[in-house]
Amino acid sequence: MDGIHDMGGMQGFGSVAIDPDEPVFRKEWHSRAFAIGIMSMGVSGTNLDAFRHALERLHPYDYLADGYYGRWVACAEVLLTDSGVLAPGAVEARARKLMGEQVDEPADPEPNKPVYERGGPGSLRPVDDPPAFAAGDRVRARDLRTSGHTRLPGYVRGRTGTVSALRPSALLPDTNAHFEGENPQHVYTVEFDSTELWGDGAEPAALLIDLFESYLEAA
Template structure:
């Protein structure tokens, strides 16, 4: 069964319309949605993969009906309650006058530039050696699913499952989202840029000679 958020290459959704140059946010509240999400993440109660999985786990009817930042807000609300940061009563406006236990971790306006500049690097040292090198032919897992957690998060898109490609570049070892999204540890492993011909990904590509480059973890791949 396909996952509701896994829409890449799906037929019938129409063309991709580029945003007007220089336009980032379509509404003023979108800026606040981004700010609240980043500020909440700074509390240290989850990681980026957990937050992605929270958005992916929204009810299918909600996911398809919500706009981009509505998905962000819905996923954040679920996380805040699931991780015990807030209660449903808090979200409904029943705030407590006492200081929150995580108040000392709040992201202040003065700290934002430094935090954003620092980012969240995902490269890690690891004893797991790369088994592929640039030029090697590989094939992805036949099913785009998490092999550790049923229905869990993975960065292998459905349209690339079972596809044959070529290693373009080795990125080093990086946090494995399939593990990190479920509190199973970072489990870093080799990450590669893999190039696929469009004709390998879709039965009737509009431009068969086009290529798609995906960053894929070693456990997603096998020798072709």
């Protein structure tokens, strides 16, 4: 989907500073949010691609305002309510009780976990068909638009590059996130020149990005 998460090339976010003394978790609740976020995938019967898509579906205001681990809390809540583990509003009601308000908590809903069989652990999967492209081939990232999950960022769509390497084949996030099948595909690292992406005035650089075969066409 064309959401706030697709940040490559966006402008206006300012600069970034490195804190050399940054702890692994800056706040106690960051660590709890991280662990709960990881666990939420198993508890909701979903997967990592569904987790990423839940992050993408957060309201753009929340995505930015809640910060990184705030997004994990919200994302876990999305997965757990979608799968019927928690009722919509359950987290907010409990939070308000914790803050001392008198709030009725909603009853647990009917379970609604996805019925979905994994093809194995992790994301790497064999593909029987030979790869359509080889290192050195000129390819164009297709101008695909979807309101669902994809790992084809907006900034490369419609742009032409060169296949740099064939990587291990893997399940397709676009369907796996929606429990519509793993659909393993070949994966390629494709190199784009910065002027192809950002115009003639671009800083000299090469951009290398991993793209699934169905994202690409011969150029």
